[in-house]
Amino acid sequence: MNSVVIQELQTIKKKAPDPVGYVFLSSKGKAYNPDHFSERYMKTLTHLAGVRPLHFHCLRHTYASHFIMSGVGDIVTLQKTLGHADLKMTLRYSHLSEEHRKRAAEIVSFKAPEKVQSPFLDLLPGGLEESSMKVGT
Numbered sequence: 001m002n003s004v005v006i007q008e009l010q011t012i013k014k015k016a017p018d019p020v021g022y023v024f025l026s027s028k029g030k031a032y033n034p035d036h037f038s039e040r041y042m043k044t045l046t047h048l049a050g051v052r053p054l055h056f057h058c059l060r061h062t063y064a065s066h067f068i069m070s071g072v073g074d075i076v077t078l079q080k081t082l083g084h085a086d087l088k089m090t091l092r093y094s095h096l097s098e099e100h101r102k103r104a105a106e107i108v109s110f111k112a113p114e115k116v117q118s119p120f121l122d123l124l125p126g127g128l129e130e131s132s133m134k135v136g137t
Helices: 003-015 036-049 058-070 075-082 087-093 098-107
Strands: none
Touching: 058 075, 058 087, 075 087
């Protein structure tokens, strides 16, 4: 979570303190069932947005994917952010879009220099001359 979200949640928690540590409580002062928001709100929200129904947990995958595709962090930072003990689990969360994969492929350049310059050229068998190492010859 970023600092704005943390500050907002701390403000909410101060207004409705709970010894167990929950930020959101039911009107009876009890912790919500973990599926409460998915069951109650996500169906309505996805319908209104015109997208297929999804589980609240899907937003975690969305966050992970956008975190990696934005380039703001690396996979290890994401692992710690999501609280995963195993990096393999984090890799399952971060789905890269086809567009992102294409852009990443374009960044990598395999263009060779005009002329290979190496202190080891004179060690090559057959007395290869430096000029014969030009690209495309």
